[in-house]
Amino acid sequence: MADASEIHSLSAGAPLTDEQLLASYAVADRSVPWLRANFVSSIDGAATHEGVSGGLGTDSDGRVFGLLRRLADVIVVGAGTVRQEGYRNLALDAESAEWRTSQGLAAQPPFAIVTASLRLEPGDLGSYATRPLVVTTESAPAESRKRIEEVADVIIAGDAxxxxxxxxxxxxxxxLVQQHSEGGPTLFATMIAQGVVDELCLTVSPRLEGGSARRIVDAADATPQNMSLAHALSAPDGTLLLRYLRAAR
Known part of the structure; x- marks a missing residue:
C-alpha cells in the first residue's frame, strides 16, 4: 500500500524526497522580497470543512505545508485565521529546525499576525516559539498597541x-525576505488587490464539499492577476499540489 504522504510528479517516477521537494519550492534568489501564499481547496472550490481549512487537509498536503514553513523567513497570517484555526504555541519540529540552521536560517521563523484592529490577546502571543510580530495600522487603539508591545514587535503598515x-x-x-502567508481569505484578497503576491501554492483536496463554504479569496471586487504553473505534483489519494508563479508582465 502506498504511503499516504507520498508525492510524485505528474509524470510519475519514484516518490519525491523531502530534499527534492524543498528544491522544487525554493526561490532562486533569497535576497529578493518574495511573498508566497499557501491554501487548500476542495475540487468544488471550498476553502474550509466545518469552518476550518484543516478539515480539507491530507497527509501529502501536511507534508508540503511543513516543508514550506522550513523555507520561510517569516510566516504571515491574519488575526481571524489565528482565532479560527487555533494558532497557538507553534514551533517547527526538531528536524526542521536543524535543517534551517544548516542553511544559515534562524531555527524558528517568527509569525507575523496581521490585524487592523489589534483584537488580540497578549497572553496568546506570549506562547509562540519565538517573539511574534504584529502588523497593524496607525489608527489602531493606542491602549491595545501598548499591551501588545509587551509580548510582540509591532509594525505599523497603513493608516486605517x-x-x-x-x-x-x-x-x-x-x-524577513521570504514571506510565507497562510491566510485567511480576506488578507489574501487584499494582497491580490495590492499586487504583492508572487506565488500561490494550492493544494486541491480530492473531495466535493458542497454547502456554502468560503473560497480562498474573500473580496467584493475582482482584481485579476495572471499566474503561470511552475509545477504540479500528485499523491496516491488524488491530492494535487500546484505551484503558481506571478506571470511575466
Missing part, C-alpha cells in the same frame, strides 16, 4: 487599513 505593500517592504527591511 493594513497596507500589504508596506508590510512586505517593512518585513524585508528586517531581513
Amino acid at each position: 487599513a493594513v497596507d500589504t505593500v508596506e508590510m512586505k517592504h517593512l518585513l524585508a527591511e528586517r531581513g
